[in-house]
Amino acid sequence: MSAGAVANESDSAGFRMQVVAESIRLFAEHGYEATTVDAVAAAAGVSRRTLFRQFRSKEDFIFADHEQLMALVAEQLAAAEAAGDDPWWSVCLAAEEVFAHFAAHRDLATGRYRVVSQVPALRDRELVTTYRYQRLFEDSLRRRLPDVPRVRQVAYAAAVTGAHNHLLRQMVRGDAAATADVLRAELRRIHATTVMPSGASAPPTNAVTVVAHGADLSPDEIADIVRERLTWHAVP
Structure with missing residues (x-):
């Protein structure tokens, strides 16, 4: 691979994802502390210098x-x-x-x-x-x-x-x-x-909400119905 190709690759999203993948693989296989920067660089197909142009530390590789x-x-x-x-x-x-x-x-x-x-x-x-x-x-x-x-x-x-x-x-x-x-x-x-959108007001504290629901609904489904009745503003 030419120096120009390495530089272009090191600036790409694909390169960063490659570093993530290789560092995760190496850290999982050999342990974080035991894995060297040189090992990650070799696995990613770049030099140590190229790697450090993009990342400040070994921690950066996995993120x-x-x-x-x-x-x-x-x-x-x-x-x-x-x-x-x-x-x-x-x-x-x-x-x-x-x-x-x-x-x-x-x-x-x-x-x-x-x-x-x-x-x-x-x-x-x-x-x-x-x-x-x-x-x-x-x-x-x-x-x-x-x-x-x-x-x-x-x-x-x-x-x-x-x-x-x-x-x-x-x-x-x-x-x-x-x-x-x-x-x-x-x-x-x-x-x-x-x-709460501009101009809207909260319902009165003494308001009563009556909700009718099917007997086959689960508690979570009933709760969703109650929540919708008590929501006084639009939901996207």
Whole structure:
């Protein structure tokens, strides 16, 4: 491979995913501490110098796709802002984008989970990475909704991030019920119970809601019906 080809490859999303895949494989086979930077570079087909032009440390290898994904999320939020889309729901759509990425690369996500769970330094790095996504959501809400109390923005971003992370963990553990559809349903609930459009008012505290339902419905289905009756604002 020529030097020019290596440079072009090192700038590509494909290169970063290759580094993720090879580092996960090597860390799983030989252990994180025992795997050298040279071994990862050789497996990725590049030099040590090329690898360090893209990444600052060995920890970066296994999280290489996150940097590009965060950039995409930031772009998506900026596009939603330019289009005047619902700021709250835009955060939910960004979380769905992150989930879709890992669902499309399920094997890598599962392998990373197994490696990270065994290495304290990587677990700490994962927590920092998770917070960076949440901070992107918070920053978007703060820019677009300057009159909304900061605590409400933080609480909303944390709820969206928490729902996403829980389902992602379930997915990589092999739970077939942890799907994009389930995530969307949960995000709609978060949106519906948090967001009140301009001019809307909460129902009176002494209001009585009567709900009729079929006898064959489960408690969760009945709860969903009650939630819909008590929601006084639109849900996307």
